[in-house]
Amino acid sequence: MGPAFILKENTSLKIIKSKISSINSEIKHLKNALLIAQAKTLDIREKMIDSLSNEEIKIYDAHLEILKDPELEEKTINFIKSNSCNADFAVHKVTAEYTKILNGLGDPYISARADDIIMLSRMLILILQKKEENKIILNIPSIIVADSITTNQLSSIDKNFILGIVTSHGGPTDHVAILSKALGIPSLVGLDNMISKIKDGSLLVIDSKKAQLILNPSTFYLKKINLIILKEKQESSIQLKESHNNATTKSGTSIEINANIGSLNDIKKAKSFGADGIGLFRTELCFLDSEKFPDENMHYSIYESILKEFPKVKHTIRLLDFGSDKPLSYLNNTKEENPALGSRALRLGFKYYDNLLKPQIRALLRLSNLFNIHILCPMIASEEDWIQIKERIIFEFNQLNNEEIKIDHLPRIGIMVEIPNVAFRPEYYVKNADFFSFGTNDLAQFLMAADRTNDSVSNYLSQSKESILILIKNFTELAHREGKEVGVCGELASDEKCLAYFLNIKINSLSMPPSLIPKIKNEIRNTI
Amino acid sequence: MIEKIIEIKDKIGFHARTSSLFAKKASTFQAEIFIEFNDKKGNGKSTLSLMTLGVKSQDVIKICANGTDEIEALESLEELIKNNFKS
Numbered sequence: 090m091g092p093a094f095i096l097k098e099n100t101s102l103k104i105i106k107s108k109i110s111s112i113n114s115e116i117k118h119l120k121n122a123l124l125i126a127q128a129k130t131l132d133i134r135e136k137m138i139d140s141l142s143n144e145e146i147k148i149y150d151a152h153l154e155i156l157k158d159p160e161l162e163e164k165t166i167n168f169i170k171s172n173s174c175n176a177d178f179a180v181h182k183v184t185a186e187y188t189k190i191l192n193g194l195g196d197p198y199i200s201a202r203a204d205d206i207i208m209l210s211r212m213l214i215l216i217l218q219k220k221e222e223n224k225i226i227l228n229i230p231s232i233i234v235a236d237s238i239t240t241n242q243l244s245s246i247d248k249n250f251i252l253g254i255v256t257s258h259g260g261p262t263d264h265v266a267i268l269s270k271a272l273g274i275p276s277l278v279g280l281d282n283m284i285s286k287i288k289d290g291s292l293l294v295i296d297s298k299k300a301q302l303i304l305n306p307s308t309f310y311l312k313k314i315n316l317i318i319l320k321e322k323q324e325s326s327i328q329l330k331e332s333h334n335n336a337t338t339k340s341g342t343s344i345e346i347n348a349n350i351g352s353l354n355d356i357k358k359a360k361s362f363g364a365d366g367i368g369l370f371r372t373e374l375c376f377l378d379s380e381k382f383p384d385e386n387m388h389y390s391i392y393e394s395i396l397k398e399f400p401k402v403k404h405t406i407r408l409l410d411f412g413s414d415k416p417l418s419y420l421n422n423t424k425e426e427n428p429a430l431g432s433r434a435l436r437l438g439f440k441y442y443d444n445l446l447k448p449q450i451r452a453l454l455r456l457s458n459l460f461n462i463h464i465l466c467p468m469i470a471s472e473e474d475w476i477q478i479k480e481r482i483i484f485e486f487n488q489l490n491n492e493e494i495k496i497d498h499l500p501r502i503g504i505m506v507e508i509p510n511v512a513f514r515p516e517y518y519v520k521n522a523d524f525f526s527f528g529t530n531d532l533a534q535f536l537m538a539a540d541r542t543n544d545s546v547s548n549y550l551s552q553s554k555e556s557i558l559i560l561i562k563n564f565t566e567l568a569h570r571e572g573k574e575v576g577v578c579g580e581l582a583s584d585e586k587c588l589a590y591f592l593n594i595k596i597n598s599l600s601m602p603p604s605l606i607p608k609i610k611n612e613i614r615n616t617i
Numbered sequence: 618m619i620e621k622i623i624e625i626k627d628k629i630g631f632h633a634r635t636s637s638l639f640a641k642k643a644s645t646f647q648a649e650i651f652i653e654f655n656d657k658k659g660n661g662k663s664t665l666s667l668m669t670l671g672v673k674s675q676d677v678i679k680i681c682a683n684g685t686d687e688i689e690a691l692e693s694l695e696e697l698i699k700n701n702f703k704s
Contacts, residue, residue, distance in 0.1 A: 194671045
């Protein structure tokens with residue numbers, strides 16, 4: 090919410106074709122302008138690097154690349170030579186030709202790049218004409234209203250003065266839309282005619298949740314909005330401030346609060362919401378759209394790109410838990426009556442070992458040189474299951490080292506305790522596995538014989554809570570005697586009513602969706 | 618000069634990211650690299666040029682390389698395409 094600031098059209102450009110005396114000096118001007126534009130772009134990139142993730146910083150890398158493009162330079166030089174004209178006119182003509190072709194391809198992603206070219210072309214022309222872009226000066230925090238705004242303009246304004254951005258052109262894949270989202274600035278793009286009705290200084294409200302722009306809001310609406318904003322601000326600022334510290338009770342018991350993740354976005358949230366580490370990385374979520382078995386390099390590059398967002402913490406990574414409930418084109422799996430009890434997770438993983446488990450295990454082992462990786466094995470039903478997977482991981486470890494891909498040390502390998510047969514008999518496992526994580530959702534459905542995807546019976550699940558807590562307690566006692574850690578990563582982990590119990594039995598970690606972390610940490614700090 | 622015909626398996630084709638990866642790889646070679654597609658010819662070392670070709674998934678392109686390291690260049694670019702632009 091804030092006053093509108095109408096962004097005036099930029100310094101209008103006059104690009105006139107004129108005869109020049111020396112082609113060579115015009116080419117020199119051009120080369121010089123390209124270098125200056127590159128330096129300016131690098132400068133903006135440096136300024137933004139702290140507020141953006143690697144993915145978004147790539148926008149500036151793309152700009153640099155265009156400015157360094159050999160064909161762009163070559164074409165412009167040729168244009169100057171054949172027309173004996175000024176460099177700014179040549180830049181204008183050549184870039185216009187590119188944007189025309191790119192826009193003609195009818196691909197929104199490519200069109201967005203055409204917008205980048207228009208902006209960079211402007212930048213080059215201004216440099217060649219020795220002119221400067223009008224500086225955008227905001228005296229009070231405002232909502233910027235414009236036909237369109239370029240990433241460079243956006244980068245030049247003090248972020249504390251931008252309350253929001255509304256534009257008449259553009260779509261969600263625009264660099265501006267991506268940047269404003271990353272910077273946490275509410276924005277609405279592509280509003281068309283609505284923009285023309287806004288007067289400079291008039292009050293606007295951007296409702297991001299509904300993607301609506303409210304012009305001239307009523308007093309009643311404003312009061313309501315103000316209360317909501319105030320409350321949200323207070324809560325989130327307290328939460329965010331505290332969530333990056335450890336969660337320790339008043340009497341000094343500490344517990345790790347980790348995040349459940351399945352994507353790049355999730356890990357960014359995990360970091361910003363103050364997770365201590367990653368307690369459960371559901372790797373299968375990375376490959377639901379894949380058209381073929383992900384190979385070792387695909388596993389490696391996807392995990393690497395995700396983990397490096399939050400690198401210096403413990404990463405507990407669960408091996409693929411696909412089942413017949415997730416139809417995958419590359420898995421020729423037959424439909425099963427009860428997919429939750431069927432050929433899923435490691436059972437499926439061993440069926441297609443070379444294509445499914447082997448590349449993942451090898452990728453994780455290689456990544457363990459860079460990150461603190463803990464491998465979590467799902468759906469372990471028996472001692473036999475456990476021996477089989479552990480031996481395979483050790484085998485792949487030795488194999489990699491034989492191939493002279495040196496893996497520093499074997500990562501910790503743990504069991505996802507989710508099948509009653511394992512939960513009831515910790516004695517064997519606590520001696521042989523490195524750590525444990527209770528998957529309470531599956532454990533509940535197996536204990537209650539109630540399908541958790543079936544609404545008519547899922548009310549049974551919550552009634553298993555007492556039994557599960559007893560199982561966790563017994564397991565934890567024995568595991569701690571062997572010096573092994575136990576965590577909880579199902580829904581119970583974020584159940585506030587169970588917190589005191591978990592603290593009491595000295596559970597080592599709880600893992601939950603990132604957004605719940607600040608609240609749970611807060612709860613723990615208020616526990617004696 | 619040597620040339621090779623190859624199918625683009627990447628889901629989208631030559632868009633901004635893949636063009637850039639291709640151009641970067643191509644630029645590491647001394648040889649001149651050209652892409653022919655639909656009667657158009659693009660400079661393999663230029664991201665902009667590659668984007669303007671409008672190559673989509675499943676399209677078949679011809680890569681031409683001309684220079685002392687043309688064999689290596691072609692092999693390495695072919696591999697890049699086959700790996701869906703993951704190097």
